[in-house]
Amino acid sequence: MPMMSPDQHREEARKHVRYEKDVKRRIATITFDRQLRGNSTTIGMRMLYADYVHHANIDDEVKVLVIRGEGQDFGTGGDIDEHGDMYLHPKDGENFLPDLEITDPSVKYPPAGSYRYLFGLTDHYSRSRAGQRPLQEFKKISIIEAKGYCYGWHFYQCGDADMIVSSDDALFGHPSFRYAGWGPRMWTWLEMIGYRRFSEMLFTGRPFTAAEMDKCNFVNSVVPRDQLEAEVEKYADACSRTRPLDVVVAQKTLLEAYKQYRGEYLGTLLTGWLEGMLPAMKPDSDTTVDLAGGAFDQGIAKTVKNNDRNYPPDWRLSRGGRAAND
Secondary structure, eight states: OOOOOOHHHHHHHHHTEEEEEEEETTEEEEEEEEGGGGGBBHHHHHHHHHHHHHHHHHHOOSSSEEEEESOOOOOBBOOOOHHHHHHHHHOOOOOSSTTOOOOTTTTOOOTTTTTHHHHHHHHHSSSSSGGGGGGGGOOOOEEEEOSSSEEEHHHHHHHSSEEEEEEETEEOOOHHHHHHHHOTTTHHHHHOHHHHHHHHHHHHOEEEEEEHHTTTTTEEEEEEEEGGHHHHHHHHHHOOOOOOOHHHHHHHHHHHHHHTTHHHHHHHHHHHHHHHHHOOOSSSSOOOOOOOTTTTTHHHHHHHHHHTTTTTTGGOOSSSHHHOOO
16 A cells, blocks of 8 residues: 555644634634544644644734644644554555655665664654644744643643643653653753753653643643633733734744754754664663564554553553552
């Protein structure tokens, strides 16, 4: 079966990503709606998201961009079944060219097992067009409505947004800390959360609650779930009424210059390089849950879920695991 093209990925994703615009107040909203999969993002969803952020960045009818998820969660990150299987068990002729938006049949992707096989993708993720970091280059005001799971790729967006309004039941973190060891946006998280607390998140792999992230100054407001939408509306409306859009763009340019001075883009490149080194990492034991080993032969999603049970209940990633008494 031939691989889907980038355009086919985008079309498939349109049912899961909505873009709406309130022209009068100049507030745009991106909503992820893939609730049966925890709003996890596919290749096409990330492409479409990057397109929408780019459009909002240029559109004179947009001053504020709200990013949210439909249902229980903001999102559980990228679809690990989609990319995990491609990395662990690539089928004949299958590769990451669609993710890189390359359609030229004469382009030969590096072979599985080579350093470039994974690095080509992780380095691409340091670019805004890849849908990983478009908010980092967004020159207008971005607000995340955080709730439930805010994991992986969705955690990237939280780190890059200007403001986060969170429900009190939100959980923040990256599952890959437990099965890979890093994520593409670690430099930003280190800067925002602080060395001590980010080291704890990185080395234990545990999620942080909204209250903990509030103490880290990672979120701007924490409210009960039934007050979340009203609180986001309050923030978005206030931002839409402040200084003119030209002033906002100038302000954002200054803030971006500061972040680049602090090494944000360099950090993104370095963690992309680090991710590409994953196949060279040697597991400590036969039971190590490590993408470089054979621990995922039973399926990446099932392995991650089972491994979660090895941790204390209040350090588990899933709500079900956190509620268990074992």
